[in-house]
Amino acid sequence: MKSAVVLLPGLNRDRDMIAALTKISGQAPATVWQTDTEIPDVDLIAIPGGFSFGDYLRCGAIAARMPVMRAVAEKAAKGVTVIGVCNGFQILVEAGLLPGALMRNASLKFVCRQVKLEIANANTMFTRGYQPGQVIRSPVAHHDGNYFADAETLARLEGEGQVVFRYAENTNPNGSINDIAGIVNDKGNVLGLMPHPENLIEAAHGGEDGRALFQSALGIAA
Amino acid sequence: MKARITVTLKNGVLDPQGKAIEHALSGLGFDGVGQVRQGKVFDIELAGTDKAKAEADLKAMCDKLLANTVIENYAVEIA
Numbered sequence: 078m079k080s081a082v083v084l085l086p087g088l089n090r091d092r093d094m095i096a097a098l099t100k101i102s103g104q105a106p107a108t109v110w111q112t113d114t115e116i117p118d119v120d121l122i123a124i125p126g127g128f129s130f131g132d133y134l135r136c137g138a139i140a141a142r143m144p145v146m147r148a149v150a151e152k153a154a155k156g157v158t159v160i161g162v163c164n165g166f167q168i169l170v171e172a173g174l175l176p177g178a179l180m181r182n183a184s185l186k187f188v189c190r191q192v193k194l195e196i197a198n199a200n201t202m203f204t205r206g207y208q209p210g211q212v213i214r215s216p217v218a219h220h221d222g223n224y225f226a227d228a229e230t231l232a233r234l235e236g237e238g239q240v241v242f243r244y245a246e247n248t249n250p251n252g253s254i255n256d257i258a259g260i261v262n263d264k265g266n267v268l269g270l271m272p273h274p275e276n277l278i279e280a281a282h283g284g285e286d287g288r289a290l291f292q293s294a295l296g297i298a299a
Numbered sequence: 300m301k302a303r304i305t306v307t308l309k310n311g312v313l314d315p316q317g318k319a320i321e322h323a324l325s326g327l328g329f330d331g332v333g334q335v336r337q338g339k340v341f342d343i344e345l346a347g348t349d350k351a352k353a354e355a356d357l358k359a360m361c362d363k364l365l366a367n368t369v370i371e372n373y374a375v376e377i378a
Contacts, residue, residue: 135367142364171367178369183315225312225370252313 078295079119080106083149085140088127088164090273097275098123101291111143116152121294124149126163126218126273136179136221137167146172158202158294159267163219166259166269175262175269176234177226182219183252189218194258194272195245198238201261203268206289212245213286215272222251222271224260234260242270268294300345301378302357306366307338341365350377 080098084091091108098106098121107117116122130139140146146168153159153174161169169175182188191214199209207213226234231254234240242259249256251271259270274287292298308314314336321335343360345353354375361373 134364138364138367176369178367180313180370181315183313185315185319223313223315227369252315 078102078121078297079104079117080121080123080295081116081119082106082108083111083122083124083145083165084108085111085127085129085143085145085168087129087131088125090126090163090275093273093275094123094125094162097278097287097291101278101288101297102295109145109148111140111145114144114148116145116148119157120296121158121160122149122152124159124161124165124168125275126165129164129168132221135167135171137164137169137171140164140168141171141173150174153262153267156264156266160203160290160294161267161269162273162275163217163222163271166271167221169267169269174267175260176230177224177260179221179271180223180225181221182223182250184250187218187220188222188250189216190250191215192217192248192250192258192272193245195243197240197243198261200238201241201265201268201293203261203290203294204241206293214277214284215274215287216276217250217272219251219271222253224251224253224257224271226254231255237263239263239265241268242272300348300350300353302343302345302353303376303378304341304343304357304361304365305338305374305376306341306361306371307373308336309370309372312370353377 196207244256277287317336324332357375366373
C-alpha cells in the first residue's frame with residue numbers, strides 16, 4: 078500500500094510518521110512539499126505533527142492555505158484516506174476538511190504525557206483493527222488540542238459516529254468537549270486526532286497500541 | 300488606506316487565556332474586574348482609494364485567513 082507524507086516548515090514529527098508508515102506498510106512513503114500542487118497516486122496521505130509556520134496566527138492556519146493542501150482536499154474528495162495527527166489535525170480543521178476548531182488547552186499548559194483513548198467507533202476504516210470500546214494508550218504532546226464545535230455540529234458528530242477516539246479514564250489533557258480526541262469527516266475517509274499513534278507502534282516504543290490504526294487505514298491485516 | 304481588523308472570540312467559546320488574565324488583574328489589586336476576553340488586532344495598509352472595495356477585500360481576508368469563523372467574530376474599520 079502506497080502512502081505520502083506532507084512536509085511543511087515547522088513540522089517536527091515527520092520523521093516519526095515516515096518511520097511508522099515504512100515499518101507498517103513495508104515501503105517508504107512519498108513526501109510532498111508545501112508548494113507541491115500534485116500528490117502522487119497513493120492510498121493514504123498523512124499530515125504529521127509539529128508547529129507548522131511557528132503556530133503563527135492560529136495553529137495550522139497558514140499551513141492550511143498552502144498549495145499542497147488544495148491537492149490534499151482534491152484527493153480527499155476522491156476518497157483517498159487522509160490522517161492528520163496533532164498539528165496535522167489542526168491543519169485539517171483549518172482547511173475545512175474536518176469540522177470544529179482546536180483551541181488552547183484549558184490548563185494553558187503544553188501537555189506531553191501518555192493518555193488513554195477509548196475507541197468510540199470501531200466501525201471506521203481507521204479503527205476496524207480495534208474492538209468497540211477498547212481502551213488503548215497513546216502519547217500526546219500539544220498546547221492547542223482543546224476540541225470545540227458548536228452544539229449543532231457536535232450533535233451531528235456524535236449522532237453519526239464521527240467521534241472516533243475519546244480520552245478515557247479521566248485522562249483528557251486539554252479540556253476537549255465531550256473528551257473528543259479524534260474525529261472523521263462525514264464520508265469517513267479523513268481522520269484527525271491530537272494523540273500520536275505513530276509513536277507507539279513497536280516494542281521499542283513501549284507498546285504497539287497505535288499500530289492497528291495504521292494497519293486498518295492501509296488495509297493491512299494485523 | 301489604513302485598516303484595523305479586530306478578531307474576538309464568539310460568545311460561549313471558552314477563553315482560558317482571558318480567564319488567566321482576569322485572575323492576574325485581580326491579583327494586581329484591580330477591583331471590580333469582570334470577564335476578560337482576549338482577541339487579536341491586525342493593522343493593514345492597503346493601496347488604492349476605493350473604500351467599498353477595500354472593505355469587501357478586508358472581509359474576504361477575514362473569512363479566508365485572519366479569523367476562524369467557527370470560533371471567532373471580526374470587525375473591520377477603515378481609517
